[in-house]
Amino acid sequence: MLILTLFLQFMKYGLLCFGGGYMIIPLLYTDLVENASLFTSEGYGNLLAVSQLTPGAVSVNTATYVGFMQDGFWGAVAATIGLCMPTFILCSTVLSFLNFYKNKSWVIGFFKGIKWAAFMMILSAIILFAKVSIIDISKGIEKLKIYPFEIGIVIMTICMAKKFPFTILLFLSACIGWGMSYL
Amino acid sequence: MRILWLLFMEFFKIALFTIGGGLAMIPVIENTFVTKHKLLKESDITYMIGITQFVPGLIAINSAVYVGHKLAGWKGSFIATIGVILPSMLIIMIIAALFPLENLSNFHLLEAFQCVRACVLGMFLLLAYRVGKNLIKSIRDIPLLMVLLCCLFCVSNVVVIILLACVLGGLYETFGRQGAKKCSF
Structure with a gap:
C-alpha cells in the first residue's frame, strides 16, 4: 500500500x-x-x-x-x-x-517565438550558474564576492571545448577544484 | 535498433557525468548529439529548450523525450527516459544505503563541485554564443533583445519571461521580419 x-x-x-x-x-x-x-x-x-x-x-x-x-x-x-x-x-x-498540426500558422508562429524563449532561458541559466560558481551575492551587493579561480575554470572550459569532450572537462575541473582546496 | 542502443548509452552517460540537474544537461546533450554524432541540428536543440520549458515536468525528462522522439519515435523517447533516470537511481540508492544524511559538509567536495558548476557555466556561455549567432542576424533584432534582457533582470519568475519571450518573439518573427524562412521541427 x-x-x-x-x-x-x-x-x-x-x-x-x-x-x-x-x-x-x-x-x-x-x-x-x-x-x-x-x-x-x-x-x-x-x-x-x-x-x-x-x-x-x-x-x-x-x-x-x-x-x-x-x-x-x-x-x-x-x-x-x-x-x-x-x-x-x-x-x-x-x-x-x-x-x-505543424503546417498551421499558429504552430509556425509558436516555433518562431520559441527560439527567443530558448535564448532567454539559456541566459537565465547563465545567471543562475554564475551565482553559484563565480560570484556570491547572497550577502547583499556591498559584500559581493568574486572567485577569480573559478573564472579561470570558465575560461579554460571555453578554450578547450573544441578539443576535448565535455565529460573530460567536467572531470578535470572537479579534480582541479579538489586539488585547489588543499592550498 | 542501433539508434535505440545509442540513445540509451548516450543518455546514461550524460546523466552519469552531469552534476547540477537537468539544466546542466542541456549543453552536454547539444555537444553529444549535434557535434559528436551529428544526428540533430542546432535549431533542434533550440526547439528542445523551448519545449522543455513549456511542458510541465522535469527538464531532463523532457529533453530526453524530445531527442528520443526526434530520432526514433515513442520507443526512442521511452529508452532515452530510462537512460536518463537509471544512473540517478543507482547512485542515490547506494548513497542512501551507505551514508547517513548528517555528516555531509566536506569542504574539499564542495570546492570540487563549485569548479564543476563553473565548468557548466562555461558550456552555457558557449551555447548562448551559438544560439545567439543564429538568432540575432541584423541590427533590427537588437531592440527586442534589449526589451527581453530588461525583463530578465527585473522579473524573477522564469516562466513569465519564457512566455513573454515566446509571444513577443513569435509576433516579431512573423510580422517584423520579411521573407522569414519556413521552419520545421
Missing part, C-alpha cells in the same frame, strides 16, 4: 513541476517536513545538498532518496517512476500533437 501511496504522491509532484524539477523542492518541503514530519528542516537541507551534488536530475535524485528512505528499493522505484510518468506522457503527447 505504501508503494501505491508513494507512486501517486510523486505523480502529483510530476504534474506540478512547471519549468523544471526545482519546483518539487517547496512542494516536498510542505508535505514531508511540515505535514508528515518525516524530516527535520536540517535533514531536508542535507537531502537537497545530496541531490544537487550527485549526478543526474535533481528531482529524480530527491524522489529516489525519499522513496528509498520510506520503503526500500521498491519504494524508490515507485517514487521515481511516479515522478517521471506525467512528464513523459505530457511531453510525448505535446510533441505528437505539434507534429500533426
Whole structure:
C-alpha cells in the first residue's frame, strides 16, 4: 500500500513541476517536513545538498532518496517512476500533437517565438550558474564576492571545448577544484 | 535498433557525468548529439529548450523525450527516459544505503563541485554564443533583445519571461521580419 501511496504522491509532484524539477523542492518541503514530519528542516537541507551534488536530475535524485528512505528499493522505484510518468506522457503527447498540426500558422508562429524563449532561458541559466560558481551575492551587493579561480575554470572550459569532450572537462575541473582546496 | 542502443548509452552517460540537474544537461546533450554524432541540428536543440520549458515536468525528462522522439519515435523517447533516470537511481540508492544524511559538509567536495558548476557555466556561455549567432542576424533584432534582457533582470519568475519571450518573439518573427524562412521541427 505504501508503494501505491508513494507512486501517486510523486505523480502529483510530476504534474506540478512547471519549468523544471526545482519546483518539487517547496512542494516536498510542505508535505514531508511540515505535514508528515518525516524530516527535520536540517535533514531536508542535507537531502537537497545530496541531490544537487550527485549526478543526474535533481528531482529524480530527491524522489529516489525519499522513496528509498520510506520503503526500500521498491519504494524508490515507485517514487521515481511516479515522478517521471506525467512528464513523459505530457511531453510525448505535446510533441505528437505539434507534429500533426505543424503546417498551421499558429504552430509556425509558436516555433518562431520559441527560439527567443530558448535564448532567454539559456541566459537565465547563465545567471543562475554564475551565482553559484563565480560570484556570491547572497550577502547583499556591498559584500559581493568574486572567485577569480573559478573564472579561470570558465575560461579554460571555453578554450578547450573544441578539443576535448565535455565529460573530460567536467572531470578535470572537479579534480582541479579538489586539488585547489588543499592550498 | 542501433539508434535505440545509442540513445540509451548516450543518455546514461550524460546523466552519469552531469552534476547540477537537468539544466546542466542541456549543453552536454547539444555537444553529444549535434557535434559528436551529428544526428540533430542546432535549431533542434533550440526547439528542445523551448519545449522543455513549456511542458510541465522535469527538464531532463523532457529533453530526453524530445531527442528520443526526434530520432526514433515513442520507443526512442521511452529508452532515452530510462537512460536518463537509471544512473540517478543507482547512485542515490547506494548513497542512501551507505551514508547517513548528517555528516555531509566536506569542504574539499564542495570546492570540487563549485569548479564543476563553473565548468557548466562555461558550456552555457558557449551555447548562448551559438544560439545567439543564429538568432540575432541584423541590427533590427537588437531592440527586442534589449526589451527581453530588461525583463530578465527585473522579473524573477522564469516562466513569465519564457512566455513573454515566446509571444513577443513569435509576433516579431512573423510580422517584423520579411521573407522569414519556413521552419520545421
